[in-house]
Amino acid sequence: MKIPEKLVAQLAAAKSVTVLTGAGVSAESGVPTFREAQTGLWEKFKPEELATPRAFRRNPKLVWEWYAWRRELVAKASPNPGHLALVEWEQLFPQFQLITQNVDGLHQRAGSKNVIELHGNITRTKCFDENRVVSSWADTSDVPPKCPHCGGWLRPDVVWFEEAMPELEMELATQASRTCELFLSVGTSTIVYPAASLPYLSLKQGATVVEVNPSPTPLTNEAHFILPSAAGTALPALVAVIKAARGI
Secondary structure, three states, rough: OOOOOHHHHHHHHHHHOOOOOOOOHHHHHOOOOOOOOHHHHOOOHHHHOOOOOOHHHHHHHHHHHHHHHHHHHHHHOOOOOOHHHHHHHHHHHHHEEEOOOOOOOOHHHOOOOEEEEEEEEEEEEEOOOOEEEEEOOOOOOOOOOOOOOOOOOOEEEEEEOOOOOOHHHHHHHHHHHHOEEEEEEOOOEEEEEEEEHHHHHHHHHHOOEEOOOOOOOOOOOOOOOOEEEOHHHHHHHHHHHHHHHHOO
């Protein structure tokens, strides 16, 4: 893959970098995208019929079991070269922020420390009524299980349709996007808002914006550099050229 020399120079000199990752990064680890997760027993359901508070109130058992199945898929997946490269990125820049739309926790499993999870994490569980994260509960036959604090239903700690984004995470992501020198949009379609607005915030503030994605997106015509490649190929290659340019 050919990397523009101008981009290499900017990366080698950059002090502040923000990266936004989407489903394409996890897909390389075999994690199905949100809509691809409608197979087998679940193919008769649309995601919008399962991932809402209304759906959970209507049939909590069904929604819990769908997420339990998805958790099993995530548990079997391993971080790929794209995830591992971003661990190195975190060490290459004095200011580095990783923002992800993914809920699988693969960035943390790869070793990334500073991760903003915009859509939550499927491996965590919280109380539906009190919104508090719960790490353990009584092993009963209840499906979904009951909150040990209030007796309400437990649910996955992810952002559903019709729910607001987490305020703190959005504030931190917005700040990182507005203040970085260089912004990478990796493996994301840039059509799911408000996450899709982040690279445009960076553009507005004069940052260099790079898109890493095999297919064109709404951002493609706006970004300064386009790397039409999978994250697992492009990100390790960028690490190599940064190190070479810095003599590391």
